[in-house]
Amino acid sequence: MSEWMVTATLALTILTTAILVEWIARARHPGTLFFLRLGRERVASDDARATRLRIGNAVITALGIAAVALPLGEHAALAAVLVCPLLQTGWLIAEIVGAAKSAVPEKVPGRYAVLLEDPPGVRDYVSVPLQLAHVLLVLVAAAVFAWIVGRLPAEIPAHYDLHGNVDRYASPHELWSLGAIALFDLVLLWFIVWAIARERWALPEHEQARYTALQLDRRRIMVRMLEWIMLLVNVAMVLVWLVIPLEVLLGVEGLVGGAVIATVILATVGPIVPMIVFVPRLLKVRDALVAIAGTEVLGTRDAGWRWGGLIYYAPEDPALFVPRKVGIGQTLNMARPSAWIFLVAVVVLPIAISLGAIALAQ
Amino acid sequence: MSAYRGDGAVRSIVIDLDGPVPLYRQIADGVRALIARGHLAEGDTLPSVRKLGELLGVNLNTVAKAYRVLADEEVVVLRHGAPVRVAAAPAPSAAVTIDEVSQRTLHDWVGRARLSGASEEAVREVFEGAVRRFYRDDEGGER
Numbered sequence: 260m261s262e263w264m265v266t267a268t269l270a271l272t273i274l275t276t277a278i279l280v281e282w283i284a285r286a287r288h289p290g291t292l293f294f295l296r297l298g299r300e301r302v303a304s305d306d307a308r309a310t311r312l313r314i315g316n317a318v319i320t321a322l323g324i325a326a327v328a329l330p331l332g333e334h335a336a337l338a339a340v341l342v343c344p345l346l347q348t349g350w351l352i353a354e355i356v357g358a359a360k361s362a363v364p365e366k367v368p369g370r371y372a373v374l375l376e377d378p379p380g381v382r383d384y385v386s387v388p389l390q391l392a393h394v395l396l397v398l399v400a401a402a403v404f405a406w407i408v409g410r411l412p413a414e415i416p417a418h419y420d421l422h423g424n425v426d427r428y429a430s431p432h433e434l435w436s437l438g439a440i441a442l443f444d445l446v447l448l449w450f451i452v453w454a455i456a457r458e459r460w461a462l463p464e465h466e467q468a469r470y471t472a473l474q475l476d477r478r479r480i481m482v483r484m485l486e487w488i489m490l491l492v493n494v495a496m497v498l499v500w501l502v503i504p505l506e507v508l509l510g511v512e513g514l515v516g517g518a519v520i521a522t523v524i525l526a527t528v529g530p531i532v533p534m535i536v537f538v539p540r541l542l543k544v545r546d547a548l549v550a551i552a553g554t555e556v557l558g559t560r561d562a563g564w565r566w567g568g569l570i571y572y573a574p575e576d577p578a579l580f581v582p583r584k585v586g587i588g589q590t591l592n593m594a595r596p597s598a599w600i601f602l603v604a605v606v607v608l609p610i611a612i613s614l615g616a617i618a619l620a621q
Numbered sequence: 622m623s624a625y626r627g628d629g630a631v632r633s634i635v636i637d638l639d640g641p642v643p644l645y646r647q648i649a650d651g652v653r654a655l656i657a658r659g660h661l662a663e664g665d666t667l668p669s670v671r672k673l674g675e676l677l678g679v680n681l682n683t684v685a686k687a688y689r690v691l692a693d694e695e696v697v698v699l700r701h702g703a704p705v706r707v708a709a710a711p712a713p714s715a716a717v718t719i720d721e722v723s724q725r726t727l728h729d730w731v732g733r734a735r736l737s738g739a740s741e742e743a744v745r746e747v748f749e750g751a752v753r754r755f756y757r758d759d760e761g762g763e764r
Contacts, residue, residue: 369637370639371636372634374633374676375661375668375676376668378676459676460676462633467633560678575679575680576678577679577681578678
């Protein structure tokens with residue numbers, strides 16, 4: 260892989276986070292800041308907050324790209340790629356928390372209706388073609404890899420430095436770990452869809468039919484967005500998984516470099532596209548739901564919403580997943596022990612495994 | 622499922638977490654009203670305690686208590702390991718008189734309304750609304 264390709268790939272990862280933060284900071288949906296409902300008109304201090312975030316984001320991005328592009332050495336470039344997205348998203352989260360605290364707290368009514376029958380299930384939300392494509396992707400990739408791996412030498416390049424030189428060799432079977440990540444992504448997608456299907460169906464006492472149709476829409480849009488995001492991420496994963504052994508098998512130089520670039524683009528820019536397509540639709544549905552029921556989180560406990568509505572902690576509510584009060588999507592009822600198990604399984608475990616793998620590779 | 626597609630949901634229970642009425646009584650009242658209005662018939666099954674607890678967002682013990690109250694009134698049949706079923710409800714008949722406890726409940730209610738300063742018209746309106754609700758299903762088309 261040539262030097263400029265490495266630089267471009269590293270810069271792209273910083274730039275992608277920058278684009279996402281800029282998109283959220285620039286959002287001008289009425290009565291909202293960073294897509295969260297303020298419960299009041301947007302005022303000058305909100306715009307100042309958004310401007311501050313945009314300037315901070317631009318400065319961090321410029322410094323990060325400079326650290327990658329200027330000849331400061333590998334460590335500076337790697338540090339920039341690791342630290343910049345953390346700083347960009349950290350700043351965004353800090354501004355979101357600030358905005359949530361400055362929002363007028365919306366009282367969630369304790370009065371709602373519930374239908375005495377089974378709510379729609381997972382099958383009412385998923386797209387069969389997308390799910391089939393995803394399962395086929397993972398299965399076919401596994402089959403192709405299983406075919407290739409038997410024809411490879413006992414040791415193949417397992418790790419490259421920033422200049423594209425091989426700095427570690429290992430058994431080709433080690434690459435099954437990439438397949439495991441793809442499978443983990445698929446299972447995670449299924450779990451989130453299942454969680455969306457299990458969210459409580461609390462209805463207002465009036466306009467129940469329209470509210471119901473909107474809720475179905477809201478959940479279908481969320482599921483569709485996640486299906487696309489995870490599919491794009493896994494296409495990227497499969498690309499790397501197959502290209503590394505193919506380069507060795509076919510003896511073609513430069514395949515891996517191209518695949519890495521394609522992967523970085525697919526895995527970073529890719530998920531932003533479904534967000535840009537689906538988030539405006541979600542916001543429209545949210546506005547319509549709020550117009551009917553006064554809130555998007557009907558059926559949750561008002562006292563359970565903490566930290567300006569960012570955290571839900573309601574021991575008396577048996578729900579594990581509830582709609583997010585601030586922002587869009589879902590959040591966990593942190594009073595349920597299963598919420599912590601879920602967090603550990605989905606956030607802590609993959610990070611620990613990745614760090615462990617990096618440590619082993621050193 | 623059909624009701625969730627928006628073609629006339631009728632079998633709903635309203636719950637008020639902030640209201641003065643205990644939750645188990647709200648659930649029992651809700652189920653009783655559905656049966657009285659003919660939205661649940663004899664032999665129909667009700668959601669399990671766990672399911673209804675999740676649907677409503679209330680503790681399982683609260684639902685269990687509501688079902689016990691309804692079983693004591695012989696409105697539902699509770700059998701261990703079997704789904705909760707709606708019991709037979711007698712059709713309105715001139716031969717059936719209103720028991721003393723129910724009469725006293727109504728008298729209490731009218732008395733309290735009088736002391737709160739409500740007019741006779743207001744009391745009649747609420748009473749007749751309740752009669753219409755359970756005997757003529759006036760709200761049937763609303764949901």
